Amino acid sequence: MAATQYMTDGQGPTISMLAAGDASDMLSGYTLIEHLAQNKTAKVAQIGKLVDEQAKAHDQAQQKITDLQKEIKDLASQKKRIEALVKKYKPQSPSVGMGGVTPRMANVKTVIDQEEGPFPTIGCVRHTGDPQDHGTGHACDFMVTTGGVMATGAAKAHGDATAAYAIAHASALGIKYIIWRQRIYDLRSPGWRMMENRGGVTANHYDHVHISVF
Structure with missing residues (x-):
């Protein structure tokens, strides 16, 4: 109304x-x-x-x-x-020099291969040249190319990802330092630092990521 x-x-x-x-x-x-x-x-x-x-x-x-x-x-x-x-069933990387590898390095090698592999090859214990941690079983080289070829494109990205994973999980895995592309990342003093020129692609770590453990 x-x-x-x-x-x-x-x-x-x-x-x-x-x-x-x-x-x-x-x-x-x-x-x-x-x-x-x-x-x-x-x-x-x-x-x-x-x-x-x-x-x-x-x-x-x-x-x-x-x-x-x-x-x-x-x-x-x-x-x-x-x-x-x-991850469980993907192909494993061929490895050389596994005899004498420390348990910690063996674990790092397995984890890195599982998470970032496969690699053309992984080389660990050696006594020739300048072995340093390789001589005591405390280091492995994760190759991203073969024949001394400098990593570019996908191979470089593979190396970058491997180095980044190692840094991110260094504390849990007991990693001491990583070398990649003529640079070293020491967990005792974090941060990338340039290294001296050793005169070659492999010597300067342009074709592989080197990982050492404590």
């Missing part, structure tokens, strides 16, 4: 009907009220139907989101399982 009064300048059909002196006017007023009531009822029903449909659509959308989240979780679980299987 208030809305009707507002739209008709305060003279709604109900008031008009009650104020009408003529019976036909009262009947006309009643008919108008009935028409407005039915019209409003239909609109309310239509709005209610839309609200119900919207609520149903929201519930369906929420169920789809829940289902998708479950699928994503299942796929993530399968991905981790497959990655673990790939």
Whole structure:
């Protein structure tokens, strides 16, 4: 009634009907009220139907989101399982000089090969040239190229990733230092530092990552 009064300048059909002196006017007023009531009822029903449909659509959308989240979780679980299987059964790198390797170096060699391999070859114990930690079984060279070829492109990226992994896990693995691309990263004084030029690709560690352990 208030809305009707507002739209008709305060003279709604109900008031008009009650104020009408003529019976036909009262009947006309009643008919108008009935028409407005039915019209409003239909609109309310239509709005209610839309609200119900919207609520149903929201519930369906929420169920789809829940289902998708479950699928994503299942796929993530399968991905981790497959990655673990790939690491477990992927080809191992050919290795030389494993006799006399310390248990810690042997563990580092296994972990690095599993996480960053395979490599063309991994060389550990040797007594020729300037063996240093190689002579005592405390070092291995993880080759990313063969034949003394300088690592570029994918091979360089492989060496970068290997060196980065060794640095990131040095504390847990007991790594003492890493040499790569004529630079040394000593965990006792962290940070890359350039080394003197030893005169060749292999001597300057441009084709392999050298890892020494404590």
